[in-house]
Amino acid sequence: MPSLNENYQNLEESYLFAEIARRVNVYEQSHPGKKIIRLGIGDVTKPLTKKAIEALHEAVDMQASPDTFRGYGPEKGYDFLRKAISGYYKRNGADVDPDTIFISDGAKSDTGNITDLFAKDNAVLVPDPVYPVYVDTNIMDGRKILYMDGTAENNFLPMPDENVKADMIYLCSPNNPTGACYNKEQLKVWVDYARKNQAVILFDSAYEAFVSDPELPRSIYEVEGAKECAIEFASLSKTAGFTGTRCSYTVVPKELVFTASNGKKMSLNEMWNRRHSTKFNGTPFIVQYAAAAVFTEEGMAECRENIAYYMENAKMIADVLRKKGIPFTGGVNSPYIWFECPKGMESWEFFDYLLENAQVVGTPGAGFGRNGKHYFRLTSFGQHESTAEAMERFDRLF
Numbered sequence: 488m489p490s491l492n493e494n495y496q497n498l499e500e501s502y503l504f505a506e507i508a509r510r511v512n513v514y515e516q517s518h519p520g521k522k523i524i525r526l527g528i529g530d531v532t533k534p535l536t537k538k539a540i541e542a543l544h545e546a547v548d549m550q551a552s553p554d555t556f557r558g559y560g561p562e563k564g565y566d567f568l569r570k571a572i573s574g575y576y577k578r579n580g581a582d583v584d585p586d587t588i589f590i591s592d593g594a595k596s597d598t599g600n601i602t603d604l605f606a607k608d609n610a611v612l613v614p615d616p617v618y619p620v621y622v623d624t625n626i627m628d629g630r631k632i633l634y635m636d637g638t639a640e641n642n643f644l645p646m647p648d649e650n651v652k653a654d655m656i657y658l659c660s661p662n663n664p665t666g667a668c669y670n671k672e673q674l675k676v677w678v679d680y681a682r683k684n685q686a687v688i689l690f691d692s693a694y695e696a697f698v699s700d701p702e703l704p705r706s707i708y709e710v711e712g713a714k715e716c717a718i719e720f721a722s723l724s725k726t727a728g729f730t731g732t733r734c735s736y737t738v739v740p741k742e743l744v745f746t747a748s749n750g751k752k753m754s755l756n757e758m759w760n761r762r763h764s765t766k767f768n769g770t771p772f773i774v775q776y777a778a779a780a781v782f783t784e785e786g787m788a789e790c791r792e793n794i795a796y797y798m799e800n801a802k803m804i805a806d807v808l809r810k811k812g813i814p815f816t817g818g819v820n821s822p823y824i825w826f827e828c829p830k831g832m833e834s835w836e837f838f839d840y841l842l843e844n845a846q847v848v849g850t851p852g853a854g855f856g857r858n859g860k861h862y863f864r865l866t867s868f869g870q871h872e873s874t875a876e877a878m879e880r881f882d883r884l885f
């Protein structure tokens with residue numbers, strides 16, 4: 488009999504979206520004919536852009552001919568895509584060597600798999616509330632997790648506490664679920680803290696494309712010294728609607744070298760290269776080909792148009808919350824809007840209240856950590872018409 492990874496017993500039931508679906512289902516059964524509007528899901532609704540679709544078709548045709556057919560590709564991704572991503576970084580103000588970019592099939596996989604590089608006895612610092620994958624993947628490995636509170640007092644942007652010694656630090660900016668975004672000065676404080684403590688920052692920038700304020704960083708590498716302490720995860724999921732097509736990239740700078748217990752120097756870039764090429768056989772060629780089309784001028788313009796569409800939804804949501812005097816974060820530089828549940832309600836209580844009285848579905852903050860207990864997340868990924876209708880109903884409710 489195999490002995491099992493019993494750390495799995497320590498995972499909390501991942502019931503957030505299942506429980507939402509169950510409650511919506513019960514409501515639908517007992518209220519047939521009521522039109523429910525969903526502003527809870529973090530998935531995009533717009534299809535792939537013209538450039539990406541053209542590239543996909545072209546790549547499929549290439550796979551049909553012996554002269555252009557591609558079989559196994561380089562595990563870390565094709566040069567053409569890694570160079571295109573490096574160019575994208577450059578245009579956004581960060582210098583990232585293509586050789587340090589690893590193409591993958593999702594920021595979810597990579598933010599989870601990166602734990603393979605670190606021993607089990609590391610102390611892990613995680614913001615609360617946050618994207619639950621960081622916590623669950625470290626619980627699976629049995630690591631000790633320290634939480635840092637994201638609250639209204641710190642604008643949901645926790646900063647380092649000199650009394651806390653962490654080895655691995657997860658930061659997510661713009662943040663899911665709060666929509667809060669660190670500025671360069673704040674990230675510099677994190678970079679200085681990490682370097683002083685010889686810690687590594689695992690920086691999730693899955694929503695960087697939603698940052699419209701030119702003063703705000705879209706990459707941690709816009710901050711001096713970040714290459715000495717940070718790994719960055721980014722994704723085409725929300726940038727270009729690749730949630731179903733699957734393509735992401737992770738940057739592991741060569742400067743990230745730490746001393747092992749036997750005194751040997753170990754490079755995280757080399758370790759990740761070894762891990763990636765041992766356990767992963769590459770993102771499909773046709774997907775990488777389409778991803779490269781996304782990073783062209785025309786491709787980027789199309790993505791910006793879609794993002795602008797979503798951000799109009801965010802504005803509709805934010806306008807109503809502002810009018811009602813409900814405190815919120817996000818809605819600019821982020822597709823998420825995070826607000827305090829009205830009338831002192833807890834998040835699941837508010838979920839039921841909103842469903843019952845306005846037939847609008849959102850995401851209870853409690854699903855993202857204990858600091859979300861009195862908060863609620865709405866997303867801007869819906870259609871204009873349904874978002875407008877949902878917010879009209881919301882407006883009438885309070």
Ligand SMILES: Cc1ncc(COP(=O)(O)O)c(C=O)c1O
Binds near residue numbers: 595722
């Ligand atoms: C913060 C954050 N990181 C990563 C992901 C996953 O992205 P991907 O689709 O690239 O796996 C998500 C998806 O919702 C997310 O919210």
